[in-house]
Amino acid sequence: MSAIAERSDRRMGPPGSDNWHAMLDGAEAVLREEGHAALTSRRIAERIGVKQRLVYYYFATMDDLIIDLFHRMSVRELERLRTAAGSSLPLREIWDVCINTTDARLISQFMALAGRIEALGKEVIHFIEESRAIQVAALAEAMQRTPHGKAPGTGPGAGLDPAAVAIIATSVALTLTRERQLGTQSGHEAVLSMFERFLASIEPA
Amino acid sequence: MSAIAERSDRRMGPPGSDNWHAMLDGAEAVLREEGHAALTSRRIAERIGVKQRLVYYYFATMDDLIIDLFHRMSVRELERLRTAAGSSLPLREIWDVCINTTDARLISQFMALAGRIEALGKEVIHFIEESRAIQVAALAEAMQRTPHGKAPGTGPGAGLDPAAVAIIATSVALTLTRERQLGTQSGHEAVLSMFERFLASIEPA
DNA sequence: GTCTATACACCGATAGAC
DNA sequence: GTCTATCGGTGTATAGAC
Numbered sequence: 001m002s003a004i005a006e007r008s009d010r011r012m013g014p015p016g017s018d019n020w021h022a023m024l025d026g027a028e029a030v031l032r033e034e035g036h037a038a039l040t041s042r043r044i045a046e047r048i049g050v051k052q053r054l055v056y057y058y059f060a061t062m063d064d065l066i067i068d069l070f071h072r073m074s075v076r077e078l079e080r081l082r083t084a085a086g087s088s089l090p091l092r093e094i095w096d097v098c099i100n101t102t103d104a105r106l107i108s109q110f111m112a113l114a115g116r117i118e119a120l121g122k123e124v125i126h127f128i129e130e131s132r133a134i135q136v137a138a139l140a141e142a143m144q145r146t147p148h149g150k151a152p153g154t155g156p157g158a159g160l161d162p163a164a165v166a167i168i169a170t171s172v173a174l175t176l177t178r179e180r181q182l183g184t185q186s187g188h189e190a191v192l193s194m195f196e197r198f199l200a201s202i203e204p205a
Numbered sequence: 206m207s208a209i210a211e212r213s214d215r216r217m218g219p220p221g222s223d224n225w226h227a228m229l230d231g232a233e234a235v236l237r238e239e240g241h242a243a244l245t246s247r248r249i250a251e252r253i254g255v256k257q258r259l260v261y262y263y264f265a266t267m268d269d270l271i272i273d274l275f276h277r278m279s280v281r282e283l284e285r286l287r288t289a290a291g292s293s294l295p296l297r298e299i300w301d302v303c304i305n306t307t308d309a310r311l312i313s314q315f316m317a318l319a320g321r322i323e324a325l326g327k328e329v330i331h332f333i334e335e336s337r338a339i340q341v342a343a344l345a346e347a348m349q350r351t352p353h354g355k356a357p358g359t360g361p362g363a364g365l366d367p368a369a370v371a372i373i374a375t376s377v378a379l380t381l382t383r384e385r386q387l388g389t390q391s392g393h394e395a396v397l398s399m400f401e402r403f404l405a406s407i408e409p410a
Numbered sequence: 411g412t413c414t415a416t417a418c419a420c421c422g423a424t425a426g427a428c
Numbered sequence: 429g430t431c432t433a434t435c436g437g438t439g440t441a442t443a444g445a446c
Contacts, residue, residue, distance in 0.1 A: 013411075035321040037242060040439060051413065056441065105320050112317035114387060115310050116240040125389045132392060163392035164399045171376035182319060184330045187337060187368035194369045215424085218429070245421065256431065261423065 013058040015068070020058050022048050024069050028106070031069075036109045039066070063117050070110055070120060074127040077102075081134045090138040091203045095195065098173035104181050107174065135166040146202050169195070218263040220273070225263050227253045229274050233311070236274075241314045244271070268322050275315055275325060279332040282307075286339045295343040296408045300400065303378035309386050312379065340371040351407050374400070 013019060026047040030039050041055040041062060059065035080101060084093035114121040139162035172195070176188055218225060231252040235244050246260040246267060264270035285306060289298035319326040344367035377400070381393055 019411095035317060037321065041441085042439075052440095053414085053442090054412065057411075062440070108313065108316040108320065111313040111383065112240060115313065116242065121387055125387055128384065128387075128389055129391055136392070161395040161399060164396040167380060167392050167396045168373055168377055171380035172373055174380070175372060175376035178316065179333065182326055182330055182333075184333055186334055187341070187372050190366040191369040191372045194366060224429090246423085247421075257422095258424090258432080259430065262429075267422070 012060065015058075017058075019050070019054070023050075023055060023058055023065070024072055027065060027069050028073070031109050032103060032105050036066075036113055063119070066113060066117060067120050067123060070123050070127075073106070074123065074130075078127070078130055078134070081131055085134050085138045089203055089205065091142055092199055092205070094135060094138060095169065095173070095199065098170055099176060102173065102177055104174060104178035108178065132163075132166050132170070135170065136162045139165050142202050215261075215265065217265065220263075222263075224255070224259070228260060228263055228270070229277055232270060232274050233278070236314050237308060237310050241271075241318055246270075268324070271318060271322060272325050272328060275328050275332075278311070279328065279335075283332070283335055283339070286336055290339050290343045294408055294410065296347055297404055297410070299340060299343055300374065300378070300404065303375055304381060307378070307382055309379060309383035313383065337368070337371050337375070340375065341367045344370050347407050 023044055026044045027039060030043050030047060034043075039062070042052045044065075045052040045055050055065070059068065077097075080097050081094060084090060084097050087093045110120070110124065114124045143160065143162060172191060176191070179185065179188070228249055231249045232244060235248050235252060239248075244267070247257045249270075250257040250260050260270070264273065282302075285302050286299060289295060289302050292298045315325070315329065319329045348365065348367060377396060381396070384390065384393070
């Protein structure tokens with residue numbers, strides 16, 4: 001998945017090595033704290049105490065570094081989601097991951113970057129589809145097991161579509177996290193208690 | 206609201222003039238097409254056919270330009286929302302604004318910038334709270350008029366909270382728009398038809 | 411594997427003439 | 429109001445020694 005193989009001439013360091021991870025750790029911290037405008041080879045090198053040139057030994061270009069960073073993060077996040085989905089209270093655990101583990105600042109930075117770096121956009125799409133599949137599967141199973149409510153506002157009992165619920169849940173989780181980090185929480189309790197009620201009805205604790 | 210008054214010494218051009226608007230137009234286009242890393246005074250000047258120095262005649266710093274740009278955009282967007290809220294089908298019109306008018310690329314760029322520029326963060330919060338108030342008011346009125354459905358999955362008839370619905374609707378609209386622009390639409394029909402059913406139940410056409 | 415040194419482009423912002 | 433000219437800084441990326 002690394003773009004390293006695509007470049008030919010320059011000698012390069014091994015992905016997965018300690019330095020490689022250290023550089024991605026530094027990049028992640030810079031991205032989180034200062035935004036992607038500050039994500040430069042110099043800043044990363046300075047942060048982890050190596051020379052700038054070394055960054056280009058492990059990553060052919062800064063774009064490649066960014067893509068590898070997102071990929072490492074998305075692998076971890078999918079792992080977290082799969083673990084949550086395999087637990088005894090899958091929906092609650094997944095919701096917990098979405099609302100507490102995710103860093104909205106990082107997501108914002110990657111979203112902004114995805115518009116500029118095409119290969120990153122593809123990674124992002126892949127991540128969205130994978131994570132949604134995990135959530136839809138967990139929701140479908142829980143809904144099948146429990147006689148669940150009706151679609152909101154609907155007269156006759158059209159059931160909820162797991163795909164719709166998955167999109168709503170992840171969208172809302174991201175919004176709440178982002179707004180909280182931004183500094184506003186107006187209306188948050190209302191939607192949180194609504195999700196709490198939904199969880200209680202479909203996955204009793 | 207412009208930061209111009211806060212700088213003292215340098216002579217500056219009038220906000221609201223033709224050039225001022227032209228520069229913000231150029232900035233908006235750059236932001237949309239190339240992202241905020243490319244949003245520089247030179248790029249803007251080049252785009253609208255003036256010299257770079259002129260940008261600094263109208264805006265004290267690039268940050269001020271960005272804040273003014275967001276502010277101009279948020280005023281327009283709030284105006285659109287208020288018009289929609291005053292129409293004969295307010296909920297449908299508001300939903301239409303959220304899902305069709307909004308450019309998710311621009312939002313992503315501003316979100317990423319809001320973490321870095323403190324004054325922009327405040328503008329963003331202000332916009333979020335204003336637009337949410339408009340939506341909540343429209344929802345509350347429509348819900349009061351129509352006997353609406355129950356909270357999803359709930360046994361006893363706890364009503365939907367307008368604030369919760371507003372957050373859900375805007376979150377989902379932004380997600381759908383962003384994913385569509387990114388290049389994926391998996392699950393979108395499910396959630397769109399769910400909103401369509403909700404709208405039909407609460408605001409018959 | 412890691413380093414020094416550096417080419418070259420572009421950035422924000424300013425001084426001061428017209 | 430708009431221009432020319434420019435400073436000082438920082439960015440990506442490379443060449444080639446050790």
